[in-house]
Amino acid sequence: MPYLQCQHFRETERPPYGWAAQSSAQTDAGDALVDPQTGLSTLRDFYRRGQPLVDGCLSRKTPCAVAIIDIDHFRRLNETYCEETAGRVLRAIAAKLDAACCGKGHLPTRLGIEAFGLLLIGLDEAGAMDFCERLRLDIAAMRFEAGDSDFSVTVSIGLAKICGPETFDNYLNAAEQFLFMAKSHGRNQVFSERKVVLHAAERPLSSDHDAGA
Numbered sequence: 001m002p003y004l005q006c007q008h009f010r011e012t013e014r015p016p017y018g019w020a021a022q023s024s025a026q027t028d029a030g031d032a033l034v035d036p037q038t039g040l041s042t043l044r045d046f047y048r049r050g051q052p053l054v055d056g057c058l059s060r061k062t063p064c065a066v067a068i069i070d071i072d073h074f075r076r077l078n079e080t081y082c083e084e085t086a087g088r089v090l091r092a093i094a095a096k097l098d099a100a101c102c103g104k105g106h107l108p109t110r111l112g113i114e115a116f117g118l119l120l121i122g123l124d125e126a127g128a129m130d131f132c133e134r135l136r137l138d139i140a141a142m143r144f145e146a147g148d149s150d151f152s153v154t155v156s157i158g159l160a161k162i163c164g165p166e167t168f169d170n171y172l173n174a175a176e177q178f179l180f181m182a183k184s185h186g187r188n189q190v191f192s193e194r195k196v197v198l199h200a201a202e203r204p205l206s207s208d209h210d211a212g213a
Contacts, residue, residue: 035110037087038094043117046109050119051168053107057121058165065128067118067159068175069097069135072187074114077153081146089144089153090114096142100135117172125161125194132157132190140188154188161193 033045041049050066057064071077071093078086097108097116107119120128140154158179162171182191 035094038091038110040094040098040116041107041109043109043111046107046111046117046119047168049107050171053119053121054162054168054171055165057162062122063124063127063161065120065123065125065159065161066171066175067120067128067132067157068111068172068179069093069116069118069132069155069157070179070183071114072154072156072183074153085144085146092142092144093139093153093155096135096139100131100138117175125159125192128159128161129190129192129194132159136188136190156182156187157190158182159190159192 031044032042033048034040035042054064056062071089074086077089093116094108094110097118100106101108101118105121107121109117109119111117118132120131123131136155136157140152143150143152156179158175158177158181160171160174160178178191178193178196181196182189185191
């Protein structure tokens with residue numbers, strides 16, 4: 001299923017909880033190009049602006065990559081704290097993404113309830129991995145207050161390099177597959193093809209070490 005349709009299905013079919021239950025205003029804003037809660041581009045605008053940016057990179061042989069950033073345990077966060085607190089977390093992470101991309105030509109967006117997207121222009125896979133890793137650490141270092149307590153959040157990131165002309169759906173689907181890997185390996189990390197290769201290279205060494213221990 002194309003990513004745009006798949007994401008729409010997820011957001012409309014999942015049981016709503018807390019602030020995530022769509023209001024009539026949010027439903028009417030489905031075709032908007034700017035997300036009213038965070039000020040970032042919407043998924044629809046990501047498609048509209050992203051494909052031409054990728055095409056330009058490919059024609060100039062400029063490296064680029066796409067990332068999906070997902071807040072870990074967001075459902076638990078939303079159930080533990082109030083709607084206003086969850087909103088502050090979203091806005092703070094959106095602002096962090098926007099600041100990290102400012103002046104660099106990258107395109108940040110809000111993909112879904114707790115997910116953000118990044119189109120990284122001019123970065124090869126190693127550079128994009130470093131960018132996402134710094135972003136992950138910066139987000140983990142943020143502190144939020146709720147009543148008498150404070151807390152932090154982490155994110156998992158799936159990163160896919162763009163190697164050739166494909167549909168924008170394919171770029172996002174590739175990043176989403178790496179996001180699933182980041183989640184399944186414990187969250188709070190960045191996963192990419194480069195990370196998968198490193199994991200594969202380390203696994204036999206770990207097995208040999210365990211066998212001799």
